[in-house]
Amino acid sequence: MKDRALEEKPACSVKAAPFPEAVACPQCGSETEIWSDETDAACTSCGCKVDHTTC
Numbered sequence: 001m002k003d004r005a006l007e008e009k010p011a012c013s014v015k016a017a018p019f020p021e022a023v024a025c026p027q028c029g030s031e032t033e034i035w036s037d038e039t040d041a042a043c044t045s046c047g048c049k050v051d052h053t054t055c
Ligand SMILES: [Zn+2]
Pocket: 025, 026, 027, 028, 029, 030, 043, 044, 045, 046, 047, 048
Protein backbone atom coordinates (compact mmCIF):
# COMPACT_ATOMS: atom_id res chain seq x y z
CA MET A 1 0.00 0.00 0.00
CA LYS A 2 1.37 3.42 -0.93
CA ASP A 3 -0.94 5.91 0.72
CA ARG A 4 1.60 8.66 0.36
CA ALA A 5 1.09 8.76 -3.38
CA LEU A 6 -2.51 9.87 -2.94
CA GLU A 7 -1.55 12.85 -0.86
CA GLU A 8 0.85 14.28 -3.37
CA LYS A 9 -0.66 16.99 -5.50
CA PRO A 10 1.05 17.86 -8.75
CA ALA A 11 0.94 21.63 -9.09
CA CYS A 12 -0.05 21.45 -12.73
CA SER A 13 -3.10 19.24 -12.34
CA VAL A 14 -5.42 20.84 -9.80
CA LYS A 15 -8.93 19.57 -10.42
CA ALA A 16 -10.75 22.07 -8.25
CA ALA A 17 -9.19 25.14 -9.78
CA PRO A 18 -11.56 28.10 -9.46
CA PHE A 19 -12.93 29.60 -12.63
CA PRO A 20 -14.83 32.83 -13.33
CA GLU A 21 -18.51 32.63 -14.09
CA ALA A 22 -20.25 35.44 -15.94
CA VAL A 23 -23.49 36.53 -14.30
CA ALA A 24 -25.71 39.40 -15.36
CA CYS A 25 -26.23 42.02 -12.68
CA PRO A 26 -29.91 42.21 -11.62
CA GLN A 27 -29.61 45.94 -11.19
CA CYS A 28 -27.95 47.19 -14.35
CA GLY A 29 -27.62 44.08 -16.50
CA SER A 30 -23.87 44.38 -16.73
CA GLU A 31 -21.98 41.11 -16.87
CA THR A 32 -19.98 40.45 -13.74
CA GLU A 33 -17.57 37.63 -13.15
CA ILE A 34 -17.88 35.58 -9.99
CA TRP A 35 -15.15 33.08 -9.24
CA SER A 36 -16.39 29.58 -8.55
CA ASP A 37 -14.77 29.59 -5.13
CA GLU A 38 -16.61 32.76 -4.08
CA THR A 39 -20.28 33.09 -3.20
CA ASP A 40 -20.82 36.58 -4.50
CA ALA A 41 -19.16 39.59 -6.05
CA ALA A 42 -19.81 43.29 -6.49
CA CYS A 43 -20.97 44.43 -9.91
CA THR A 44 -18.18 46.27 -11.70
CA SER A 45 -20.63 48.86 -13.00
CA CYS A 46 -23.01 49.70 -10.16
CA GLY A 47 -21.53 47.87 -7.17
CA CYS A 48 -24.66 45.81 -6.65
CA LYS A 49 -24.11 42.45 -4.97
CA VAL A 50 -24.35 39.62 -7.48
CA ASP A 51 -24.37 35.94 -6.63
CA HIS A 52 -24.44 32.66 -8.52
CA THR A 53 -28.20 32.33 -8.28
CA THR A 54 -28.84 35.76 -9.74
CA CYS A 55 -30.09 35.55 -13.29
ZN1 LIG B 1 -24.74 46.32 -11.78
